Amino acid sequence: MTVPSNAPEFASDLISYRPDIKVLDCTVRDGGLCNDHQFDDTFVKRIFNTDVAAGVDYIELGYKCSKRIYAPADFGRWKFCDENDLRRIVGDTPAPIKIAVMADAERTDYHTDILPKDKSVIDCVRVACYINQIPTAMDMIKDAHDKGYETMMQLMAVSIVPEDQIKAALDIIAKSPAAGVYLVDSFGALYSEQVRKFTKMYLAAMEGTGKDVGFHGHNNLQLGFANTIEAIVSGANRVDATISGLGRGAGNCQLELILGFLRNPKFNLRPVLECCRDVFVPLSKKMDWGYSIPYAITGRLNRHPRDAMKWRAGKTPDDGVAFYDLMMEEPG
């Protein structure tokens, strides 16, 4: 993917819009990391119907995790996304939205669990990996591509990867059949200036290949939406968002904010606001996600949010001082 030649220097003139930008709603997939993917069909169908009504391009419904590694009794069905579960949500006729699933490197029996495209309602397989898993991820991309899927590459945790290794990975991805690569801010640690730098690096590495560059942010520093805009301004044309920001830890870029920013008339904000009111306001009384001080601390320290998640689930979730002291005691 290259930035369209008519793309304005700054995101937009705030009146027109970029028709090339595609939005993926990963509420069910990233939100599933908050509750071991224990969403009932009513919830998932509501998200699906909301996204269709809102004109969102893709919906990601979960992972294709290995049942050898994760016992199905311990997780909800969206950890595995069996074909019959997907079809109960999506229906048998072609959906007016593309269906995506995430496949984690070394946690997916991809040869068997990802069916040939003509046997599945899935459109897009997003392969997620850490830097040391690039060879495995490339095999997964090839496998899914050969089976007939659009494939996307999610290289995670790049805020702690040396730049030369990221570049080497991008060179490999550029030669793969992946339709694109995402800049993934797993720790919610990137500031806008870094998002700009990385996005331009990713675009340069993909130049001439026709591949897209996307962005997946987290809200640990309350920059989920801001960084998503920055990625767009810098030339990315795929963005991830979740309704009400539901997602691991501090959550993600809010779908309701990014649709408002994009202004493409194919998007409708109102169904998303309805879903926020009907589903997410009640859910927020029962589940803990979104920005809070512990996430700001791990974000600032460029660390995985797992310590902050543990803290928020503990006895003193609002004692940011004790958490700060703990993090200062345990470098890195």
Added chain:
Amino acid sequence: MTVPSNAPEFASDLISYRPDIKVLDCTVRDGGLCNDHQFDDTFVKRIFNTDVAAGVDYIELGYKCSKRIYAPADFGRWKFCDENDLRRIVGDTPAPIKIAVMADAERTDYHTDILPKDKSVIDCVRVACYINQIPTAMDMIKDAHDKGYETMMQLMAVSIVPEDQIKAALDIIAKSPAAGVYLVDSFGALYSEQVRKFTKMYLAAMEGTGKDVGFHGHNNLQLGFANTIEAIVSGANRVDATISGLGRGAGNCQLELILGFLRNPKFNLRPVLECCRDVFVPLSKKMDWGYSIPYAITGRLNRHPRDAMKWRAGKTPDDGVAFYDLMMEEPG
């Protein structure tokens, strides 16, 4: 003010810091807009002590409003900032932090209520006005300057002012004795690209005058912190923040986030986290501020947040759909 010649292209290299950047905590002043300035001394003293311990450069304690216009019985004392009230917080000895107050154009009896500097603990008078009040504001700046104060100019609501009028106002401010001018995003409606553009316009207008350019953001689109960073990256060297983001409507840039970003060793984050835990976590159960859907809607529509504030105080604060429909019915 000009950007220091050694300022890196992007905010920082994320390791060093810019020693020229000054932080003003306006928790008591902007937060007072949430409760008619009814803060007790215990609260205000805690904010004061926190800011001193945190190494914050300025604390703004309230307004110097006219008692002819606002009945003292209807408001807390921080609407007026009488000298004896200030001294009860600040003490009689020179404080280790600069004391600021805000004076609104046409709402302040500045000739009488702003004392000569040698009779006051105030260091800095920040004059706030709308575009049509520039002549009055300039008289207020001159009055306070002649009395011995540092003065700063806050031109409000620029997101709805034609650009040529903003430029004309900046030319007038450049010739005034004001120590600087703030870009003020009153409606929390600016995206980062606009913050960059405005900040550069303000800097260009002040070039060669030695005046500072500052930024005061709001969090309606959850961009309060992000936009403050962008202003810094673009060359601003004064920023406003509030503890836990307390402030009108969706609130302001969080002091705890901006201190973490700035990295100047003179700042200490821990006292701010203590204050968040001890004061603002309990307060958040009693007072409504911070990001929510109604503010996102007024921010996106570039409108004053007053309708959203009214909605949040009403019977269905979480019905963002009904509020959206209402706003769509009533253009501008």
